Amino acid sequence: MNAWLYLLFTLLATPAIAQTTYCNPIDLDYRYNFEQTNEGISYRSGADPVIIRHKNAYYLFATIQGGYWHSTDMLNWKFITPSMWPMEDMCAPAAESVGDTLYLFQSTFEQRPILMSTAPETGKLQFYNRWLPRLPKDIGPWDPALFHDPDTDKWYMYWGSSNVYPIFGAELDKSRNLTYADRNLATAYKPMFWLDPWVHGWERFGPNHADLVKPFTEGAWMTKHNGTYYLQYAAPGTEYNVYANGTYTSKSPLGPWDYAPYNPIAYHPGGYATGCGHGNTFQDEWGNYWNTGTSWIGLVWGMERRMVMHPAGFDKTDQLYADTRFGDWPHKMPTGKWDTQNGPKAEDTFMGWMLLNYKKPVTASSTLDTLRAGFVVDENPRTFWATRNKPGETLTVDLGSDQTVRAVQVNYVDHKNTIFKTDAQVYTQFKLLGSSDNKTWRTLADLTDTTRYGKRDRACAYVALPNAEKARYVRYEHVYTAGP
Numbered sequence: 001m002n003a004w005l006y007l008l009f010t011l012l013a014t015p016a017i018a019q020t021t022y023c024n025p026i027d028l029d030y031r032y033n034f035e036q037t038n039e040g041i042s043y044r045s046g047a048d049p050v051i052i053r054h055k056n057a058y059y060l061f062a063t064i065q066g067g068y069w070h071s072t073d074m075l076n077w078k079f080i081t082p083s084m085w086p087m088e089d090m091c092a093p094a095a096e097s098v099g100d101t102l103y104l105f106q107s108t109f110e111q112r113p114i115l116m117s118t119a120p121e122t123g124k125l126q127f128y129n130r131w132l133p134r135l136p137k138d139i140g141p142w143d144p145a146l147f148h149d150p151d152t153d154k155w156y157m158y159w160g161s162s163n164v165y166p167i168f169g170a171e172l173d174k175s176r177n178l179t180y181a182d183r184n185l186a187t188a189y190k191p192m193f194w195l196d197p198w199v200h201g202w203e204r205f206g207p208n209h210a211d212l213v214k215p216f217t218e219g220a221w222m223t224k225h226n227g228t229y230y231l232q233y234a235a236p237g238t239e240y241n242v243y244a245n246g247t248y249t250s251k252s253p254l255g256p257w258d259y260a261p262y263n264p265i266a267y268h269p270g271g272y273a274t275g276c277g278h279g280n281t282f283q284d285e286w287g288n289y290w291n292t293g294t295s296w297i298g299l300v301w302g303m304e305r306r307m308v309m310h311p312a313g314f315d316k317t318d319q320l321y322a323d324t325r326f327g328d329w330p331h332k333m334p335t336g337k338w339d340t341q342n343g344p345k346a347e348d349t350f351m352g353w354m355l356l357n358y359k360k361p362v363t364a365s366s367t368l369d370t371l372r373a374g375f376v377v378d379e380n381p382r383t384f385w386a387t388r389n390k391p392g393e394t395l396t397v398d399l400g401s402d403q404t405v406r407a408v409q410v411n412y413v414d415h416k417n418t419i420f421k422t423d424a425q426v427y428t429q430f431k432l433l434g435s436s437d438n439k440t441w442r443t444l445a446d447l448t449d450t451t452r453y454g455k456r457d458r459a460c461a462y463v464a465l466p467n468a469e470k471a472r473y474v475r476y477e478h479v480y481t482a483g484p
Contacts, residue, residue: 019075021351021464023409024273024328025295025306028077029457031065031422034089036301042417042483043300044459047238048092048143048219049292049307050280054102058284059120061093061104062307066422070121074284074309075333079456082123086112092219092278094157096146103128103178107142107161110134114178129177133185140168145280146178147222149253156253158192158231161218166191167233169254192220193248193257195235202244202264203235209242219245219278222253223320229253230320232265234277238305239296241269243277247320266291266310266322272379272411273308273328281312281320286337289313291322299382300414306460311349313338326350330407330464353406355379357474361398371415384413393478396438402472405444407464408432410476417483428458429479434471444469448479457482 030044047063051074060069060077066089069077090106097103104115104125116128135141141159148155155172170189171181180188195217197204205215215236223230230247237243244264248257268276279292291312297304311331312322330351338348357377364373364385371386373395387393410430419426432444445463447453453463 019464021330021332021407022075022309023330023407023460023462024308024310025411025460026077026309027458027460027462028060028069028307029079029422029426030306030459031067031079032419032426033064033301033303034420035064037420040418041301042419043304043414044422044457045297045301045304046307047294047303047305048278049294049309050093050095050221051282051290051292051309052095052097052102053282053284054097054120055100056285057121059095059102060307061090061095063091063093064089067123068120073333080121080123082125084115084125092143092161094144094146096148098148103146105144105146105157107140107144107159109138109140109142129179132179135185135189139165139189143218143220143278145220145222146172147224147253149224151224154253156222158220158222160192160220160233161216163195163214163216166194167217167220167231168192169231171254190254192231192255193233193259196259197236200246200259200263202242202246202267205236205240207240207242208269209236221280223281225314225320226318227251228318230260230281231257232281232320234279234293235264238275238278238294239298239302241274241296242267243275243294243296244268245277245279245291245293245322260319262319262321265320266293266312266324268308268310268324268327271328272381273306274381276308276310276322276324276327279307279309284334286334288334288338295328297381297413299384300417304414311338323349329353329355330462351406356403356405357397357399360400363396363398365392365394381411384415386413386415387478389478389481389484391479395476397474398438399472399474402436402470405434405465405469405471405474407462408445408474408476409463410458410461412459412461412481414483419483422457426457426482427455428461428481429455430461431477431479432463433475433477434469435473435475436471438473441475444471444474 030046094105111131114128143161144159160167172178173181182188205211205213219234221232245266246263273295276293289312362373368386375383433441
């Protein structure tokens with residue numbers, strides 16, 4: 001488990017009980033992955049997010065989840081188990097909302113259907129087409145993105161996940177249920193662009209761009225703004241802190257493309273939730289833009305990941321950007337339109353709550369092996385404290401003096417876990433306590449209160465306190481998680 005506390009240096013009105021802030025990684029009931037069941041490797045993961053606004057609600061799709069999430073405020077997400085779903089699950093799915101219909105398509109090198117729903121909040125899906133024709137070997141479409149051009153009423157698909165092939169694009173024919181417009185499959189698609197790590201340094205592979213291995217391009221996504229097409233892509237690899245999003249621009253949906261000189265548009269190589277590549281760009285109910293992405297954990301399994309989202313927009317010169325400043329600290333969910341031409345103002349997004357317990361003294365009620373308590377405050381997602389999974393185990397941090405505590409984030413690691421399916425037995429409960437003298441304690445938050453906090457799994461539990469609290473000591477008291 002890793003834990004952070006946040007301090008607000010400026011005075012704000014006492015927040016309401018209803019949560020109005022969020023913190024990366026996104027606080028979701030990330031699903032347990034089935035792919036390593038036979039190897040006995042248990043972990044939760046979520047990656048390659050696509051958030052779509054459809055009929056005044058938001059839908060979040062991601063890799064290997066067995067379903068998707070629904071929200072009306074981007075703060076509280078409810079998992080939906082759909083009426084039909086691919087046996088092999090979905091990797092990096094494409095989603096698009098047009099009119100009353102939400103379209104959904106999985107990554108594939110084979111022949112797979114496009115699904116559709118006019119009531120995705122119910123989980124009811126049906127076939128839009130039974131399958132697209134198979135493209136030539138190894139071409140895909142893997143990591144697909146569907147795009148409907150509202151100005152021309154034409155459809156396109158973009159895809160690619162390779163360090164050999166480029167990002168590809170193709171026009172689709174709506175009159176033939178979104179199959180490829182060109183019936184000749186050898187010419188139905190065309191290359192959009194390749195990576196060039198020797199010219200674009202951020203595309204270079206490895207931690208801190210320090211590896212000479214040929215990098216990967218993936219995660220295509222299309223956004224149209226003021227008559228310009230912005231084809232987003234991710235590089236150089238999901239397992240590195242420098243995983244980021246870039247964009248090319250064009251006046252035509254299939255190019256030719258110009259490399260945006262301000263790339264990468266989303267980059268977050270430091271902090272806890274490092275990396276923000278392979279996601280999408282979407283607008284909320286106010287018209288504000290957001291950019292989603294993938295943050296790497298890679299502790300229990302190489303593809304163990306979490307998901308993030310950052311404020312985004314277009315500046316006065318129509319440059320696409322994402323604001324990743326303090327990207328894994330609490331931010332405010334907007335209640336109106338941002339001034340995106342000058343970038344979101346600090347008061348529009350960032351709460352100003354600063355990391356409070358970095359490398360502060362920590363004590364634990366017990367410890368397993370050498371997984372000591374101090375690992376929870378080093379801002380490293382691959383180090384952690386471990387103890388027996390039983391109620392009453394505690395972890396206490398000494399902040400040095402009374403501080404203003406506004407929120408707590410508790411991140412769990414699936415250390416030697418035995419859970420391979422997310423069901424009713426998989427949920428998270430704990431208590432947060434505060435004290436000025438390490439003797440007299442008061443409750444700051446109690447997640448056994450299911451009326452207030454619900455009852456669900458929270459791999460990255462973020463709890464904004466109803467009121468600011470003064471405390472020198474903050475204690476985590478364990479109640480329940482699934483597994484040993």
